[in-house]
Amino acid sequence: MMELSTALSAKFEKLQTSYPVKRSALIPMLMYAQDEFGCVSDEMIAEIGRRLDLNNVQVEETLAYYSMLHRKPWGKHHVQICTNVACMLKGGNELLERAKKRLEIGQKEVTADGVFSLEEVECIGACTGAPAMQVNYDFYENLTPLKFDRIIEDLDVGKHPAPEPVISGALHERHELETPLISRRWGMKDSHKIDVYLMQGGYKALEKALKEMTPESIIEEVKKSNLRGRGGAGFPTGMKWSFVPKDTPKPKYVICNADESEPGTCKDRPLMEMDPHQLIEGMVIA
Known part of the structure; x- marks a missing residue:
């Protein structure tokens, strides 16, 4: 058994009881271990495997897959x-x-x-x-x-330069022929606040969906809009919504998949930081 600091041991013990499947704790445990020791050693691989009932190969294959995890120490x-x-x-x-x-x-x-x-x-x-x-x-x-x-x-020299905030203005000067949709409020003062969103007509679509439309008509409207996912594949959103089973008593969940996806595609972080209520309204309608 590897000797761990009290803090790291407490983090590991909490993670071991946080998930229905023990293996789900593997990546956060690897990250915590790397933060403390600078890398993930053979001894640490064995320790994490012991705690999660995994063999060394199962831990190593995850370690090898993620480039942010490493076996040798980097610089400070x-x-x-x-x-x-x-x-x-x-x-x-x-x-x-x-x-x-x-x-x-x-x-x-x-x-x-x-x-x-x-x-x-x-x-x-x-x-x-x-x-x-x-x-x-x-x-x-x-x-x-x-x-x-x-x-x-x-x-x-030991200072910690703070990253600049993303909410700092429009990403670029807009061309006169450009009609921004997702980014139309980016750069607007307090664009992330609900009062500003309401002044710009925010949550009107949700009100209409709740009072005037059925689930089927909402899906048809989204299909007609040709709205597509922005992760890179461009799959039609309305079609994706239509795949959800309609007659099941099981609960349904809407997940905000805030993954930054393919290089060059629309990024989720500026959307969530500069216009979060647009995202929330879309999720509630879904």
Whole structure:
């Protein structure tokens, strides 16, 4: 049995009783272990497996699948720079080269003092703020060379530069022929507040759905709108809703799948931060 700190042991014990299936605790346990020890060792793999009734191979296959989990220690500040489509077009590759020169290390290397490590990564779900990088659990977006240097300098002397808020204005100047739909309130003052949403006609569609429409007519209206999912596949929303069994007594659940999905697609985080009531209204109608 591996000796753990009191805090980590308490987290593990809570996770072990938090899920109907023990294995569901595997990923959070791996993350907590990595946070404390800097990586996931062979000894830790065995310890987690023992607690969750899994063999080492079952733990290792999950560990190998997720790139944010690793077997060797990174630096105190693990700098991950995205070079996927959106970030590449906004200077991600140039930012990566600047990082290599500034830190004097290459891909997946650690500085001699152990303070920094560097990794080129695929999409980190920050396409609306490209170019972007992730340092441990913090995201830094709309980076410039000078902004990058300032962040690294602050981290190097023990400061913690706060990421800029996403709710800071429209993502770009709108063309006169552009008719924004999802982003029409982005950049508006207090766009995340319900009072502003109501002033802009918010929850009128929900009121109509509840008072004037049947479930079947709502689905038909959504089908006619040609509304599609924004995860990359573009599956018709109305058709997806129509697949839900109608005559079952079992409870039905609406899940907000806030996954950032394919590179370059609409991102959920700015929608939830800048116009959350639009999302809530859609979920209630569903």
